[in-house]
Amino acid sequence: MTCFFKRTIAAKLGRTLHQPDDVFIPALSAVPVFKKQQTSDFRLTISILRTNGVLPASGDIQTQTEHLANQLKRDSVVEEIAAGSAGINFKINRKLLAQKILEPFGTEHQGKIGLHSELLNSLQKGTTLVEYSSPNIAKKFHAGHLRSTIIGNFIANLRESLGNKVIRMNFLGDWGMQFGLLGAGFSQFGSQEKLAENPLQHLYEVYVKVNKEAEHNEDTTLAARNFFRRLERHESRAVSLWQQFRNITVSEYRRVYERLGVHFDVYSGESCHQEGVREAVQQLRNRGLLKTTEKGTAIVDLSAGDLSNVCTVLRSDGTSLYITRDIAAAIDRREKYHFDEMIYVTDKSQTHHFQQLFQILRAMGHSWADRCHHVPFGLVQGMKTRTGEVVFLEDLLDEARARMLHNMSQSKMTKEMDDAEDTAQKVGISALIAQDFRGLLQGDYKFDWDKMLQAQGDTGVFLQYTHARLCSLIQKNNDIDTATFDPSLLTEQSSVSILQHLLRYDEVLYQSAQDLQPKHLLNFLLKLCHLTASAHRELPVKGSAQQVAQARKRLFSGTCSVLANGMRILGIIPVDKM
Template identity: 55%
Template sequence: MACAFRRSIACQLSRVLALPPESLIKSISAVPVSKKEEVADFQLSVGSLLEDNNPQSQLDVQDQARRLAEKLKCDSVVTAISAGPGTLNFKINRELLTKAVLQQVTEDGSKYGLKSELFSGLPLRRVVVEFSSPNVAKKFHVGHLRSTIIGNFIANLKEALGHQVTRINYIGDWGMQFGLLGTGFQLFGYEEKLQSNPLQHLFEVYVQVNKEATDDKNVAKLAHEFFHRLELGDVQALSLWQRFRNLSVEEYIQIYKRLGVYFDEYSGESFYREKSRDILKLLDSKGLLQKTITGNVVVDLSGTGDLSSVCTVMRNDGTSLYATRDLAAAIDRMDKYNFDTMIYVADKGQKRHFQQVFQILKMMGYEWAERCQHVPFGIVKGMKTRRGDVTFLEDVLNEVQSRMLQNMASIKTTKKMENPQETAERVGLAALIIQDFKGLLLSDYQFSWDRVFQSRGDTGVFLQYTHARLYRFDEVLYKSSQDLQPKHIVGYLLTLSHLAAMAHKTLHVKDSPPDVAGARLHLFKAVRSVLANGMKLLGITPVCRM
């Protein structure tokens, strides 16, 4: 594997620079393969190395690189050393490199890339990841798809690196929307429809009551009263709410099964409705609460005392808010899990909310607020099915499956399989995930069914095809572990797939001499193994026939 060669280079450098090899290993990076030109196998940025030791030498990095190259010698491992623009370039004995990498892939299996020295000394942490978090009594909205697949990727990656991960689905099961929904169901709900298609009916009721509340102040008042009854623990109101919640979670679990996603804990805002009162008392005892002219209770975040920046923690009718419940949830999770890091995966529109929650936690004296992190993401534009604009994830998954089945039926090379629907859904999901993960998570992107289902180019379908039909892997895992961006892994897997496709055309296994056929088969098995490892981290289930 690459780390053995990095260490060999680092040992040579350490003798010349009088630095321990361990301090040099992470500065030596594998060079991406280029179709256009022959490139070095490994590279060292001389500028970053000298910056740590002698800032004056930055004046002539090129000259420093040349001088350093002259002091180093080739050996049985390193076959060529040269100076580039501010870099040292190393070529490795090709036969040794190939044998070592293939052997390492075979030996390490699903742990390949994770045993690299890049991760040596990595302290194992307790990590909480909160993701997905759909809203109860509404069908699973496509807007929650990104949070679900991104959170799943982060949890998979942290787990693969050996951290103790707790996956939490913090469901939106409390708040003013339940005042509206409870009132709406009492006005427009039908028991028969609730039993036959619960979430569709609740969605229709919610849309209707929202419209009515906008036009009729009396309906809005009834909604406020209903939520107030919920907060006070009214038995009838709570019974209706509990029913809505149970029906919702049952349907969500089916969707998560289709996505291949699981959670260690299903909690929700409702869990913290009573603890929110304790939070308010605690804030009050620390002198952090102020009342506005309208009667709302706020925390002043301005730092100047002029209320130019506030976070509302209680409405004038005494009901709690999202922020109050998030404060209670964070404190409860620290008590329960004693986490080293807590990651919230939520769209970039919630950036201000999390900044406020983290700031208030610090003001309350919780130093561990520094360990809380919001991973923001952009929105998906233009997601439509054949029937028009899409709202629900279930419709997208059904569309993915039906389109992929059509594609598979039209391709002559498609293999016969026992469960084509399951394969179609897995391949289709890979297509969705890869399109989503190719860029920066923070970026919005335009959804395109045509791009999703291309079997050529940088797509999920191509990735699955290559799997059904390597040495930088530890580096891309390391990069993704640092910035929690899946695009590094995606880029690597797609490049590996393109190279494997090229090799497949020229390195024939069939009709080759036994020793040659065996070596080539070993190569393709290794590629397949690495592709499977990477795909699983991304939340993609590899298929073996398609």
């Protein structure tokens, strides 16, 4: 949406300064809208031109700004040019602004609006592998896994929308000493009958009991180690029980992911890399990176690098650890998928683990380790349902749906709908996602049901309400054809504010793609909703003259399309009624 205008301004600057147009594009940005104030549309940041060597880096920057502004001429596209504080502001012809922004919404490509600007096309494309969610087998989906799931889903959606081939991977915790404990515990506390009735609940109960037992009973700990050793040796009875637990758990997880609107291309797991672990250990040994301690553990000494530490990769009994399996998994993925980048989404407590992982991979000669990234996130505090502390994600989703259903039933604005429960679930999940994405991901935040489910304010409910309201407006004015419209009829400040805000869409997506933080896109959409609420009050469609109604409906249709597209990237499924 911004390409035409940035190109025009860049060409004007290029002619004046005798430079290629392209050098000015990075210094041009859309101006944020503030409370419906009259503002310019684009700003040229002089300091960027000085840094890039387009302008001299010496001399007074304000004098330089004013001198350049005075050299530039207005034309049919750029109505006003003014020197600001270390930048030049450009105001676009209002009719042209509306025409160029709203034109694409009448085409079959409107689902891709804002995704093909020159700014976004400058991003490197390729294959992105995102590992997220990654719960542990034989445990119910803990609410703590919600953050990894929705953050990873956002990153995968974003990369995909920008033209990358994305592989969505769920790397299940289906190996290790936890399985040793569960395998040993099931023979003591397990029941096949209870397993058939409520599989994950029963496995969770067994796991809790055996952990408690292991705290004061050394025999239980030894039995767990023995079971895991049998598993690593592929003894049939141990493997059969493990396979049963894995199949049950994956089946249950898929149901929860469906509720969240999340899907995966690959269900992998630590168990898939037993052969790879042996090969990785041999590679470490061949490169002289592996050392054996007095206790018999195998370590990689990283103290020569940035991290003053050592990393254990094998226990004294020869069994593998989490880091060993991650090394093998990374090598396998590179060989299998030829990814251009790999992104791990886990809580910030694992930051050190991934620093070690990437350092070991580099030491092994894998230069692609530089294209592996860890996206860390903070903790959620105070996550409770009416019945107490939240343990399982399904409890949280049920509570969000129930509370949203109650709120909808109390609201006079609620429309009749075919499936109120489904709508309440989607809106409740929107509220969970929006609350989670408000701040920087690595920050902790306090969970608050009341704030989260407010229909007004910066919430997921407000996003959904605005989208549903726009859908209703479009539906009620179904008889108004917007195939052609007169852009000169959209000069009111509330119209112009929306158009100016839409100019920033590609810049917001670019910023999100750079730092993988969803807050930029969420805040953009929330601001769009506030501007839309004002325009909805001030710009009636029904009852207006036909040409005015056509132009306004086109504006609201375009806004609805951008809002829906942005919500989907965040992982929010837009509802048409609520």
